Amino acid sequence: MPNEACGVLTCSHSSEMINQRQNGILSVDQIYPISNTAEHANQNFRFDPNDWITILYRIQKNRQSLVGIYHSHPSTNPLPSLADLEGMQYVPAVSYWIVxxxxxxxxxxxxxxxxxxxxxxLMLAKIGV
Structure with missing residues (x-):
């Protein structure tokens, strides 16, 4: 606060996770924050390219799958904006979470x-163990 936070959501490569994904269920078990390098970080977000590459390698090393990306709206409702489209430059098709x-x-x-x-x-459901 007051800037937008951003990062990625991942899940493990287990057979159960793969079956859930094929049935349209997305599971998240890890959150990786990424630095926001947008010029006006209180109004939009842009992944730091170095953080993004580091996280992609970490995801691969940990045998995880990219589930989605997230970012925050510090003072507005969780509705996608035109500025959000600019922040999506790295990921062409993925779940997108606004907090x-x-x-x-x-x-x-x-x-x-x-x-x-x-x-x-998407519908949001919290399932825990």
């Missing part, structure tokens, strides 16, 4: 499917 803080007490999380410059809302 917003319109009311500081409780964050609002909304995942989307991003493909070809289109955002489609």
């Amino acid at each position: 917003s803080f319109p009311h500081l007490e409780q964050p609002d999380v909304q995942p989307y499917w991003y493909n070809r410059k289109t955002f489609t809302p």
Whole structure:
């Protein structure tokens, strides 16, 4: 705060995870923050290229799959904006999560499917062990 945070979401390469993904279920078990290098970081985000490459190698080394990317909206609702499209330059088709803080007490999380410059809302369910 007050800048937007950003990063990626991953899951392990287990057969259960692969079966869930084929059934349209995305599981997240690791979050990797990435530095925001946008010129106006309080209004949009851009992955730091060096962090992005480092995280991609770490994901591969740890035998994980990229599930999605996330970023925050420090003071607005979790709705994709034109600036968000610019931040999507590294990932052509992936889940896209916005964490917003319109009311500081409780964050609002909304995942989307991003493909070809289109955002489609996804249902969010928390499942834990």
